[in-house]
Amino acid sequence: MGIVLGPNRYGKAETRLVQVHRDGETHGLVDFNVSIALSGDLTATHLTGDNSGVLPTDTMKNTVYAFAREHGAGEPEAFALLLARHFVATQPQVQGATVSIESFAWDRLGPHSFRKRGDFTRTTVVSVSETATQVVSGVSGLVLLNSTDSEFHGFVEDGYTTLKPATDRILATAVDARWRHAGDGGDWAVSFQGALDALLAAFVATYSYSLQQTLYAMGSKLLEARPEVAEVRLALPNKHHYPADLSPFGLDNPNEVFIAGDRPYGLIEGSVVRDDAPPATAGWWL
Numbered sequence: 404m405g406i407v408l409g410p411n412r413y414g415k416a417e418t419r420l421v422q423v424h425r426d427g428e429t430h431g432l433v434d435f436n437v438s439i440a441l442s443g444d445l446t447a448t449h450l451t452g453d454n455s456g457v458l459p460t461d462t463m464k465n466t467v468y469a470f471a472r473e474h475g476a477g478e479p480e481a482f483a484l485l486l487a488r489h490f491v492a493t494q495p496q497v498q499g500a501t502v503s504i505e506s507f508a509w510d511r512l513g514p515h516s517f518r519k520r521g522d523f524t525r526t527t528v529v530s531v532s533e534t535a536t537q538v539v540s541g542v543s544g545l546v547l548l549n550s551t552d553s554e555f556h557g558f559v560e561d562g563y564t565t566l567k568p569a570t571d572r573i574l575a576t577a578v579d580a581r582w583r584h585a586g587d588g589g590d591w592a593v594s595f596q597g598a599l600d601a602l603l604a605a606f607v608a609t610y611s612y613s614l615q616q617t618l619y620a621m622g623s624k625l626l627e628a629r630p631e632v633a634e635v636r637l638a639l640p641n642k643h644h645y646p647a648d649l650s651p652f653g654l655d656n657p658n659e660v661f662i663a664g665d666r667p668y669g670l671i672e673g674s675v676v677r678d679d680a681p682p683a684t685a686g687w688w689l
């Protein structure tokens with residue numbers, strides 16, 4: 404009885420591509436998760452480690468970013484066809500290519516501001532004792548993105564700093580916010596909607612030099628809009644988007660094609676408080 408190699412394939416899974424389509428002041432956004440699997444005559448690498456017929460998966464990832472710049476990522480079917488045909492046409496040892504794309508939809512909040520489609524979670528924590536009542540409302544999983552109007556520079560540079568100053572970057576976060584009410588009455592629905600609207604409006608309107616600055620703007624806007632709220636606490640993950648370096652392929656990248664990072668991420672946390680706020684009567688968040 405012999406042992407033989409069965410069906411096999413290989414490729415790069417989950418290449419996270421974000422492309423900003425800049426049409427003047429109004430931007431469009433494409434957000435893809437691209438997975439590529441190639442099959443063909445791959446016996447040699449499996450049996451002997453001869454890689455002469457193996458296109459690196461790293462190259463497949465690069466192709467995704469380069470094709471976005473060269474051809475534009477738009478409809479996922481069209482982009483997947485382009486990639487799949489490319490690998491079959493250019494790699495003699497590749498007989499089949501499967502390209503799978505998850506496309507994430509973003510709803511427009513402004514010319515270059517977006518909210519990821521899908522529901523966020525509305526939260527509340529009520530703490531009652533014999534002497535006090537505390538109501539905390541909040542929202543989590545509210546994913547927002549500004550495709551411009553964000554800079555980050557002038558930071559400390561020590562011997563380990565490699566970050567380049569950014570004068571035009573994507574600012575994206577998943578808002579986790581809690582706000583403590585001064586009292587325990589009122590129209591909760593109106594209060595919540597007003598608070599949410601204030602958070603969104605501040606994110607959209609703030610020209611940001613740091614996510615910390617955006618955090619403070621969001622908290623203060625909420626306090627300005629909702630007199631019944633005493634304090635706001637925010638945790639904002641900095642969902643990094645790295646401009647893809649396309650120069651090895653002779654392509655420029657005028658802030659259009661981004662690698663959507665996963666981990667690690669910056670985490671910016673802080674509270675914004677009225678100076679005459681009544682003290683909290685129970686422990687809460689952060």
Ligand SMILES: O=c1[nH]c(=O)c2[nH]c(=O)[nH]c2[nH]1
Pocket residue numbers: 555566612613614615641669
């Ligand atoms: O808005 C930011 N704040 C930071 O503190 C920071 N640190 C970093 O690497 N990038 C950013 N961005």
